[in-house]
Amino acid sequence: PTTVSVGQLAKLLNVRLRTLQRKMEEAGMQAEMSYDYVLTSDYAALLAEEFGRHPIINDEAAFDLYPPSPHPNPQTLPSRPPIVTIMGHVDHGKTTLLDTLRSSTVAASEAGGITQHIGAFCVPVKTGSDSESTIEGHERLITFLDTPGHAAFSAMRARGTSVTDIVVLVVAADDGVMPQTLEVVELVRREKERGKIGMVVAINKVDKPEADAEKTKLALLAAGVLLEEHGGDVPCIEVSGLTGKGLADLVETLAVMADVMDLRAEQDCPTVGCVLESRIHKGLGPVATVLVTRGTLTPGTPLLAGTSSCSTRRLLSSSAHPLNSVGPGTPVLVTGWKSLPSAGDEVLASSEADIKRARANRQRKRELESVIGGVEAINAARKADKE
Ligand code: GTP
Numbered sequence: 001p002t003t004v005s006v007g008q009l010a011k012l013l014n015v016r017l018r019t020l021q022r023k024m025e026e027a028g029m030q031a032e033m034s035y036d037y038v039l040t041s042d043y044a045a046l047l048a049e050e051f052g053r054h055p056i057i058n059d060e061a062a063f064d065l066y067p068p069s070p071h072p073n074p075q076t077l078p079s080r081p082p083i084v085t086i087m088g089h090v091d092h093g094k095t096t097l098l099d100t101l102r103s104s105t106v107a108a109s110e111a112g113g114i115t116q117h118i119g120a121f122c123v124p125v126k127t128g129s130d131s132e133s134t135i136e137g138h139e140r141l142i143t144f145l146d147t148p149g150h151a152a153f154s155a156m157r158a159r160g161t162s163v164t165d166i167v168v169l170v171v172a173a174d175d176g177v178m179p180q181t182l183e184v185v186e187l188v189r190r191e192k193e194r195g196k197i198g199m200v201v202a203i204n205k206v207d208k209p210e211a212d213a214e215k216t217k218l219a220l221l222a223a224g225v226l227l228e229e230h231g232g233d234v235p236c237i238e239v240s241g242l243t244g245k246g247l248a249d250l251v252e253t254l255a256v257m258a259d260v261m262d263l264r265a266e267q268d269c270p271t272v273g274c275v276l277e278s279r280i281h282k283g284l285g286p287v288a289t290v291l292v293t294r295g296t297l298t299p300g301t302p303l304l305a306g307t308s309s310c311s312t313r314r315l316l317s318s319s320a321h322p323l324n325s326v327g328p329g330t331p332v333l334v335t336g337w338k339s340l341p342s343a344g345d346e347v348l349a350s351s352e353a354d355i356k357r358a359r360a361n362r363q364r365k366r367e368l369e370s371v372i373g374g375v376e377a378i379n380a381a382r383k384a385d386k387e
């Protein structure tokens with residue numbers, strides 16, 4: 001049905017008419033409260049959501065895009081690079097550490113010369129070369145994310161769509177455990193309850209004379225972080241982002257953890273991803289760094305993120321190389337957006353027609369919500385005035 005009366009809706013929701021009417025009154029819908037008033041499906045759906053229901057309405061106004069359902073045999077899927085997020089207190093050296101990692105690996109693999117900082121990149125790293133195994137060290141990919149992109153991370157966390165496999169907690173040895181260090185510890189603890197996420201501690205700036213790694217480790221212990229050397233399961237590596245000391249160890253540790261996690265993703269389903277950051281580029285217009293999480297993204301694919309649509313003109317790697325396709329676990333700069341998507345938005349691929357329909361609905365829903373939100377704010381202000 002495209003419409004429903006107030007009386008019918010109360011029956012459908014299995015609530016008393018008066019209860020529904022009170023909810024409508026709160027939302028400023030006094031004029032629409034009579035028993036036989038016919039509600040549009042938009043309003044009916046919003047009211048149903050107020051009662052904790054998620055109505056499925058077979059009608060144009062409810063059309064939206066959803067990610068493809070999970071693969072029935074995940075263990076048969078191809079493996080993907082681990083997504084490693086660098087977190088820690090302000091100025092503890094996250095960006096420096098990543099830049100050093102990146103320039104050393106980029107320099108080793110291809111002609112570099114890229115000094116500009118990029119918040120998300122995928123690099124080939126050599127691991128296992130000095131292990132006892134007889135196999136020569138092999139190259140594998142690791143995706144690193146820097147986190148001033150806090151907005152994206154809190155948005156994804158709120159939606160339970162966090163993309164991180166492993167958190168590297170950076171703690172400067174000259175400064176020790178600080179408030180944001182503890183925030184990360186708490187965040188990882190909560191994420192662990194939801195599913196698997198790994199953590200590695202990088203005690204940074206050990207090149208400084210005033211660095212006190214032991215004191216920092218004890219402070220972490222006091223904060224409930226059980227390092228391996230204290231009998232726990234959190235690896236801890238002493239590093240210097242400035243000199244590069246310990247970075248090979250850090251990468252090796254990440255590679256081993258990723259192997260144990262056995263990360264896999266579907267490559268041949270419609271693309272799913274998330275927006276890590278977005279901005280207006282002078283020459284390219286609105287651009288977004290998208291982390292592909294499922295499927296394979298190619299130029300020409302129509303995308304939707306929030307209410308921003310994109311016809312995927314170009315895909316650029318973190319070193320500005322044009323790419324023909326991008327698989328799961330890889331961040332990529334996407335051009336061709338009609339408007340700027342928001343960090344944290346889910347990215348979905350579909351046909352141009354379906355994207356147009358879904359976009360129109362999302363926009364209308366957003367407007368409706370802001371109207372209802374506005375009325376609620378006015379009512380709250382009135383109520384406060386009376387008191
Ligand atoms: P925010 O993004 O602002 O939170 O900072 P950050 O954690 O990314 O720190 P950033 O890499 O910008 O480094 C902060 C300062 O610490 C800079 O002046 C760096 O040069 C310095 N620094 C970073 N790593 C090291 C290190 O290993 N040794 C020394 N001596 N200094 C470092």
Ligand code: MG
Pocket residue numbers: 094095096148
């Ligand atoms: Mg930084």
